[in-house]
Amino acid sequence: MERTISMDIREEGKDLKEAAEQTLNVILDLTMDGTIRWASQTWQTVIGTPLDSVLGKSIGDLLFGNKLVFEEAVKAMQQDDSTSRIVRFQVEMGPDSLLKPDEESQEAEDNSGEREIAITILELEAQGIMVYDRSSGGLSHVSD
Numbered sequence: 001m002e003r004t005i006s007m008d009i010r011e012e013g014k015d016l017k018e019a020a021e022q023t024l025n026v027i028l029d030l031t032m033d034g035t036i037r038w039a040s041q042t043w044q045t046v047i048g049t050p051l052d053s054v055l056g057k058s059i060g061d062l063l064f065g066n067k068l069v070f071e072e073a074v075k076a077m078q079q080d081d082s083t084s085r086i087v088r089f090q091v092e093m094g095p096d097s098l099l100k101p102d103e104e105s106q107e108a109e110d111n112s113g114e115r116e117i118a119i120t121i122l123e124l125e126a127q128g129i130m131v132y133d134r135s136s137g138g139l140s141h142v143s144d
Contacts, residue, residue, distance in 0.1 A: 024098070028126075034059045034070050047122065048097025064090040064121055073128055081130040093120040 026046050029038035036054050043051055060067040066089065073085040093100060101120065 026124075028059070030059060030070065030074075030128075032074060034074065044094075044096055045098050047091060048094030048100060050096075062091055064092065070126075070128075074130075077128065077130040084127050084129045086125060086127050088123065088125050090121050090123050093122050097122075 024042055024046055025040075026042045027040040028036055028043075031037055035056060035058055039051055039054055041051070043049070043054065054062060059070045063069065069087045069089050073087045077085055099122065
């Protein structure tokens with residue numbers, strides 16, 4: 001039986017999803033403009049927010065600090081795709097994160113004696129590659 005290109009792509013995607021589910025690495029599939037097309041289940045485990053709350057959103061909207069870091073990496077890969085790109089970025093930790101500290105350590109008292117909950121920021125690193133459409137040979141998306 002001869003395999004089609006779409007069968008190969010589906011098989012590669014399935015393998016990638018299975019690998020992502022067995023690690024604390026988060027895998028994202030971004031469009032060329034930085035929209036999240038797919039995120040591994042580990043997004044919820046590590047970052048702590050539901051997958052459906054990030055799918056279809058711009059990765060830049062979720063970042064602290066340099067909100068253009070992924071956009072800059074995509075531009076660099078479009079100019080030279082011979083290597084992957086590594087970016088460092090920050091994102092707010094959600095309530096379901098496996099990395100979440102104890103609630104007691106998150107609370108802080110201000111000068112009036114009132115308690116407030118501190119925001120925890122995760123400092124992360126991503127490694128991205130450019131993915132091409134096999135049928136057209138054109139740029140398709142990036143995977144981090």
